[in-house]
Amino acid sequence: MSAFATLDDLGDIRGKVALVRVDLNLPMADGAVTDDTRIRASAPTILELADAGAKVLLLAHFGRPGGNRSSVMSLSMVIDAVQDVLGREVMFVPEVAGPVVAQTIGILRPGDIAVLENTRFWPGEEANDGDFAKAIAANGDFYVNDAFSAAHRAHATTEALAHLLPAYAGRSMEAELTALGKALDAPEKPVAAVVGGAKVSSKLGVLKHLVGKVDHLIIGGGMANTFLAARGVAVGKSLCEHDLAATAEEILAAADKAGCTVHLPYDVVVAKEFAANPASLRTCNVHEVAADEMILDIGPAAVEALGDVLKTCRTLVWNGPLGAFEIPPFDAATVALAKTAAALTREGGLVSVAGGGDTVAALNHAGVAGDFTYVSTAGGAFLEWMEGRVLPGVAALERA
Ligand code: ADP
Ligand code: MG
Numbered sequence: 591m592s593a594f595a596t597l598d599d600l601g602d603i604r605g606k607v608a609l610v611r612v613d614l615n616l617p618m619a620d621g622a623v624t625d626d627t628r629i630r631a632s633a634p635t636i637l638e639l640a641d642a643g644a645k646v647l648l649l650a651h652f653g654r655p656g657g658n659r660s661s662v663m664s665l666s667m668v669i670d671a672v673q674d675v676l677g678r679e680v681m682f683v684p685e686v687a688g689p690v691v692a693q694t695i696g697i698l699r700p701g702d703i704a705v706l707e708n709t710r711f712w713p714g715e716e717a718n719d720g721d722f723a724k725a726i727a728a729n730g731d732f733y734v735n736d737a738f739s740a741a742h743r744a745h746a747t748t749e750a751l752a753h754l755l756p757a758y759a760g761r762s763m764e765a766e767l768t769a770l771g772k773a774l775d776a777p778e779k780p781v782a783a784v785v786g787g788a789k790v791s792s793k794l795g796v797l798k799h800l801v802g803k804v805d806h807l808i809i810g811g812g813m814a815n816t817f818l819a820a821r822g823v824a825v826g827k828s829l830c831e832h833d834l835a836a837t838a839e840e841i842l843a844a845a846d847k848a849g850c851t852v853h854l855p856y857d858v859v860v861a862k863e864f865a866a867n868p869a870s871l872r873t874c875n876v877h878e879v880a881a882d883e884m885i886l887d888i889g890p891a892a893v894e895a896l897g898d899v900l901k902t903c904r905t906l907v908w909n910g911p912l913g914a915f916e917i918p919p920f921d922a923a924t925v926a927l928a929k930t931a932a933a934l935t936r937e938g939g940l941v942s943v944a945g946g947g948d949t950v951a952a953l954n955h956a957g958v959a960g961d962f963t964y965v966s967t968a969g970g971a972f973l974e975w976m977e978g979r980v981l982p983g984v985a986a987l988e989r990a
Pocket of ligand 2: 946947948
């Protein structure tokens with residue numbers, strides 16, 4: 591028995607009211623949704639429940655209205671996009687609890703879908719208020735959480751509600767938990783982690799947790815500069831947190847103690863200005879960076895060596911690009927290593943899980959996101975999971 595119940599554990603739900611927490615915190619421009627990825631992520635769960643005859647009420651937050659109603663943050667604005675993705679008519683209800691919701695349920699037929707108003711219009715949501723959750727629960731028969739991306743917050747519709755009704759993980763939540771579990775909780779060894787991105791300070795928790803979990807820690811991006819500098823390498827004008835030298839040393843020492851091999855680049859791509867294909871572009875050994883140069887990517891020799899490391903591994907977790915991938919040619923290392931990881935995954939030898947806003951963009955840019963075993967779009971929740979934290983929304987789903 592898995593740690594949490596899924597839709598497979600639901601009995602006959604015809605005519606029952608499903609309260610389904612989803613992620614509808616969608617990017618907007620000029621009143622229209624610009625990216626419907628999050629709706630598509632939960633569409634299978636919503637349609638499965640509707641097709642089984644449930645009356646499906648969707649719960650979600652939208653923006654940061656701070657506990658007040660706000661016309662520009664009403665979930666009525668996303669209804670068209672939700673209907674487009676689901677291919678069904680969807681009703682909007684301007685409340686989350688109380689008689690208006692109860693009356694709506696009376697009108698809905700089995701299989702109908704409605705979006706309730708932005709949960710954050712009520713202060714009880716972010717306060718994880720029990721009475722607020724009870725008022726919502728009063729209109730439902732069971733609860734489904736399909737929003738892993740909101741699971742790092744203990745809010746009424748992500749946490750408290752799960753204790754008040756029979757609670758189930760939706761398909762998207764189930765897929766995420768299964769993939770993440772395979773990557774870090776009970777991975778096939780050896781395990782490699784790639785941690786890149788801009789700053790060590792934003793990923794200290796991740797680095798500290800991973801050194802005790804993985805066999806190979808591959809450090810790239812701006813944060814590699816901080817580690818190199820701590821090791822006495824002159825990094826010129828590179829993005830570097832010199833004040834974190836001692837912290838970097840502590841992480842290296844902890845890795846050493848735990849038997850985790852840390853991989854820092856030995857060649858790098860440098861330039862004097864941060865621009866596409868600058869005249870000053872060159873590749874050099876890490877010990878040859880000039881005072882007026884910036885390290886903007888790890889070098890080709892390092893990438894090749896890292897590819898060889900991945901070939902010896904069975905599991906890979908990846909967060910953070912290896913270089914300033916938005917500007918060519920500083921995307922080269924990220925693209926090359928991502929392609930290697932994708933090929934190893936396709937061949938069946940590697941379980942590869944990646945996440946992080948820029949990481950997902952980088953993998954899409956490399957054209958390999960679809961080849962990874964799992965790519966998480968969850969952002970904050972993914973990073974907290976990489977830090978080894980218990981996510982309240984996930985813990986609340988776990989069977990007693
Ligand atoms: P994610 O969103 O996947 O968690 P981050 O936000 O931590 O990743 O890091 C992504 C950013 O790091 C990108 O904007 C990228 O340009 C930057 N970056 C990576 N390497 C370097 C570098 N060597 N110098 C400056 N910025 C870098
Ligand atoms: Mg980012």
